[in-house]
Amino acid sequence: MKNAGLYIHIPFCKSKCLYCDFNSYAKSESLIEPYFSALLEEIKIQSTRYHKKYDTVYFGGGTPTAVDPEFICETLLRLKECFEISPDAEITAECNPKTIDFDGLLKLKNAGINRLSIGLQSTCDGFLKKLGRIHSFEDFKDCFQNARNAGFQNISLDLMYGLPSMTLADWENTLDEAVGFGAEHISCYSLKVEEGTPFWDMELSLPDDDLVADMYDLAVKKLDDAGYRRYEISNFAKGNKTSKHNEKYWKCVDFLGLGAGAFSCMDGKRFSNALGILEYIKKIEKNKSAEIMREDLSKFDLMSEFVFLGLRMTEGISEEEFSSRFGEKIDEVFGESLKKYTTTGHLIRENGNIRFSNEGFFVSNIILSDFV
Ligand code: SF4
16 A cells, blocks of 8 residues: 655635636735644544555645744644654645745754745746736745755746747746756646636737647756656656655545645545635534545546546556556556557557657647546
8 A cells, every 4th residue: 555645735825826726815814823723623633534654745825835834833743743654754845935034944944844846937027927926036046045055955846838928938048047946846837827817807918829839848858958857747857856745646646635625535535625714714613624525436537537647647657557456457448548549659558558658748638538
């Protein structure tokens, strides 16, 4: 049995970015204290229900560094007291520049956080402004240096492409400058304009699909030249510095989510918590549970997720693992689609493994939809 992962949602942000549809809230400082009281309570309760070994912990958001670091440290301490977490666990906190100083980062490091994922997004102040980010490139530089000085040796940077009015040269510039910091890991996401965000109602001059594909292509080449291996569609790592926590999602390993809106997938069941901060707090206080959804995953759901998520990874999926997990050969379930895409060259099948070819990665969304 593989070790599970723990995800902790911190739904607070200093202000709301214009493209953001994450479960995050600005101007909710008065709820920070009651939220963490509820979170500590939920940790205690859930630890009595899920006796597993955990080897990754991930504080995501929102912005975990938008709250006093003491809250994160106390939460981590509670997690360690209540759950069986391996001593060498990967413990990540998402971090946004201009929300935490050196002392704060040092507190996180001393509490046991050993990986930071910093939301840089762009090295161009103009794009940062357009996105509604609160930081400048200079703020990021300070944050990165502070993180290194505090002892973080495993840092990931988030970058975004496909931004309004972005040219290939703009993106190249961001990639070049970002690579110069020597972070251990880089994620590149293309902007998706989601309904309900301010961007949805704005007239944006977005790059067309061909240009966005060229931007992705450029990222793969530039990052490869700089020693970052693509190990998942949007994720690149130096050496073995992949995100062990996110790999659990792609490899369909159990994870338990705690906090407002957090999702879990444990023992073939998927469940999630109330989204809103107040609703979450009230539910924990009243019911000792914030759960609002629970579903049993059918065998087909599990098989489909195994393929759908596993193919996102460069290494792809193992046919043998599919058989041993589900007691069926992968061809018996997905034979038709596999045949179709191996014939077109989008999927490569060799040595008991199935993975995307380079061409396949470009159209992965279309292909993956055939496996659900
Ligand atoms: S910092 Fe992240 S979570 Fe917060 S508003 Fe911006 S995009 Fe959303």
